Amino acid sequence: MADININTVNKYFGDVHVIKDVSLDIKSQSFTVLVGPSGCGKSTMLRMIAGLEDINSGTISIDGQVVNDLPPKQRNIAMVFQSYALYPHMTVFDNMAFGLKLEKRSKDEINERVNEAARILQIEDYLQRKPKQLSGGQRQRVAIGRAITRKPKVFLFDEPLSNLDAALRVQMRVELAKLHNELEATMIYVTHDQTEAMTLADDIVVLDTGIVSQKGSPLELYDRPNNMFVGGFIGSPKMNFISSKILSKSSDATEVDIMGMSKISVSKMSASSSEGDSVTLGIRPEHLVVNGDSDGSWESKVFVVEKLGDVTYLYLEKDGEPLVAETEGHSEIKVGDTVKVGFPAGRCQLFDSSGQAFK
Amino acid sequence: MTILNLLFIVFLGILFFIAYFHISNYLLDSYGGSSVKRYNFENSIRVIVFIAPAFIVLFIFILYPVFETIRLSFYDKFGREFVGLYNYKWAVNDPEFRRSILNNLVWLLVVPTLSTFFGLVIANLADRIWWGSIAKSIIFMPMAISFVGAGVIWKFIYEYRGPDNTQIGLLNAIIVSLGYEPQAWLTIPIWNNFFLMAIMIWIQTGLALVIFSAALRSIPKEMLEAARIDGASELKIFFSIIIPYLEQTILVIWTLITIIVLRIFDIIFAMTNGEWQTGVLANLMYDWMFRGGGDSGRGSVLAIVIMIGVIPILAWNLYKHRQEQKI
Amino acid sequence: MKKISLSSILSQLLLLFFVIVWIIPTFGLFISSLRDKDLLAISGWWTALTTTEINEIYRMSGMESQIEEDGYFKIKGTLFEDNSGKKIESFGINSKKINEFKIGDIAIFKDESEVILDENGNYEWRSKSEFQKKKGKRLFTTSLSPPSFTFENYREVLFKEGIGRAFVNTMAVALPSTLIPLIICSFFAYSLTWMRFYGRDTLLAIIIASLVVPLQMSLIPILTIYNDFGALFGVAAKSYPGVWMAHTGFGLASTTFLLRNFLKSLPNEMMEAAKVDGASHYDIFLRIIIPLSIPAFASIFILQFLWCWNDLLVGLVFLDQVPSEIILTAKLKELLGSRGENWEILTTGAFVSMTVPLFIFFALQRYFIRGLVAGSVKG
Ligand SMILES: Nc1ncnc2c1ncn2[C@@H]1O[C@H](COP(=O)(O)OP(=O)(O)OP(=O)(O)O)[C@@H](O)[C@H]1O
């Protein structure tokens, strides 16, 4: 119903090139999450789709129609802002009815739609309050309610939950997922929160300084990052990176050296690599094996132990490079212990010197 | 014109502007929309609709006059013939002009300084006394009064009766009760200027006071407490903490009052009409606008001299604005 | 502790001194405006609460009012108007000896007619022979006048001296001169803050520069424009609409500047949310900006209104000094010239001119101060 096609879009703020040749196809009724470091252009992307920023070149189309020059109100979208952006002088009801009133809907219809949205979001009791009299979570619901009442084809969320506390965030996250199922609309969602991205998304788009680094399902990005940036960005704690060198190449595997201590053969290939190239080996903390069987291993001192209950993080080191390993919740390992660290070859990624992943 | 007529045109005048904005926007709202071209067109028209009235007024009442005044200063009294620097030469050689410049300078030196000083002192005193806010209200009150009204108030204070009569002016009554001769204060050259300035100080101190009060409230209390714990006396705190902290505010208030004083007209016009050597530039200018059928050349020169006084402030404001824009 | 309380007493005294110095001039004016005009002319206002000794000359009635009674021809009457409250101490029949008689004494004139006077000013003048003169004789009285206050001066000033009309005129000048700039500047400030167009920054810089341009720079060219305009269309050059526009012009920069500063503080995201909701700029202006700007409007309204109400120069230059157009300040200035000795008129007139500003001051001080403090940033 509402595909969004973004075609080689560029955006400049003065001389600053903020969005660089971005092309994206977002499927109708999908939930797409935009992630990336601060300042990479996520909000700008969203605002361009909303029609709040002009586009310097390229096209954005919604549902097959190029919307480059359409004002926000004609794009059939709704947007939820990080700061809620409620109208402080209006009641919750009026906040939610504002758009409908501007469309000159009948009173009955406005009542019906606002009440419907309020029911979905469980804010029926607050309809006559002013935003000031609401808690953060309630305000956020009103902001979402304001978007729902207009029944748009596309919802745009810009870090909607980042002002909420952790517990509320989890709760709202679940509700957003339900909402998506219920409303059957296309949703684009910007967040800094890994968990939100992984749990909500049909597709995650990783932006890096105005370029789409990778787009794919959460697990695709997690298991097969296109490059070091995505590898490092997705997952928490961060993926460990270990400098290494290619020892030899065979038809289906690459053998690399782990700083002379051990060798490992990885079933990944890159056409452009050759023997002797430096590569970076990426391994996620949960795949590091502590005091157990693995393909390559070395000894390391434990510097810090973080016990979170369900898991324990060990801060280790490899020739001066810090590493994080994840082990079971009730680990006996103490600070100062020396442990054997290793990993299974199948779990690691290889990146060439420009950061591209071996496939 | 009857009062009813007056009411009617007042109503009409205000309604005109409301109607202008409402009707033009209403038309735009119902026109715009369906296509991209229309939308862009609508937007650019709307900018014009929003800006036009203010811009036209700005142009007619500020921008054009500034250039026209500069032009007129090089023309004869009717603004017809080019006379070069004649008007400026006249000004330099005119004793009245020199007197006015001198008076203006003294005003500029005395009034902003004393108003700022009193404002600062009173703000500090009032800040720590429980009836301080009432005191502030009272001292601030003259700000609401017109200069002419203030003129009447003070003229009454300065009122002079011959030595044989009961003095009904407060100042002379005090003087007489102390055993001195009553004086016609406003007619004593040089000194009378200060009696006029007193009125201005009486008014402007309130302005300084409220701004200082607001600024004082923004001083972090911890800073003062820390100083007290360090054993600094109140006087020491005032001079080495509060004053430096308020440096910017002092400057702002001082310039604000300077601008007001530079164009001071009403007080002198009402009290002495520039006689007994109390004239200032604005009064002289008003005079020349009408004297001998009006002399737009000389009047313009005087306006420009006043303008020159604000140019440093203007430049400073623009500079500050540019800095803010950059951030 | 002792030292602290001493310094606190000192600062209280100092502040008290300032307060007294600052309030006394206005207080004196107010008291004077309520005093009897005769008392006002001969005694300082600070004596208003004490009894004052006054010497006056009165003339008794002439022959027409005489009656015959007990073998005398009598003229009865009273010297004072009703309930003046004055009490006569002593009186005389000769300008050289004005304190010659006490109350109860019988004063005898040269023609052998005699007069008795009570302390309230009732006299009985009798003579054996018929009174022949149209004019009565003079009495010199020394009386004590208790404090007395009256609204007589206000009645006089409002209805006879034209201050009442000037009050209406001033309102007719000040109200539109405040509302018109508020209306057009709010749109102007809105577009400077929330609309994008070519030349916006330049326009803003012009506003900042115009803030400090003195009024005097505009007077001569504007007056010329008005005169030409008047000549061209055959209407009076000086008129109410003319003065409104002049005030609008002179207040435009500061009104715009203050409003823009306020609008800039509103969150950008709220405007964008409204846009996404389908609001046009006018919708945003009417339904979001205006309701949220009420406090700012109040402050700016007060500043501009007081400025227009208190203005003299603009009203002097752009209005004719005729009863139907003259404003309060100009009227006061005129009275200062023509009635310079009539303090009852001047003080009352001045106080009438101050009523509106003082009302605003006391009722809306908070907004007034907020506006001033915000405006002071423009330095
Ligand atoms: N109005 C603007 N004018 C100039 N530069 C801008 C403007 N808005 C954004 N930028 C710049 O564009 C870049 C992208 O901004 P954007 O707001 O899209 O980042 P973001 O990815 O949303 O960051 P965050 O996660 O911190 O919200 C930033 O470098 C920012 O400084």
Ligand SMILES: [Mg+2]
């Ligand atoms: Mg952002």
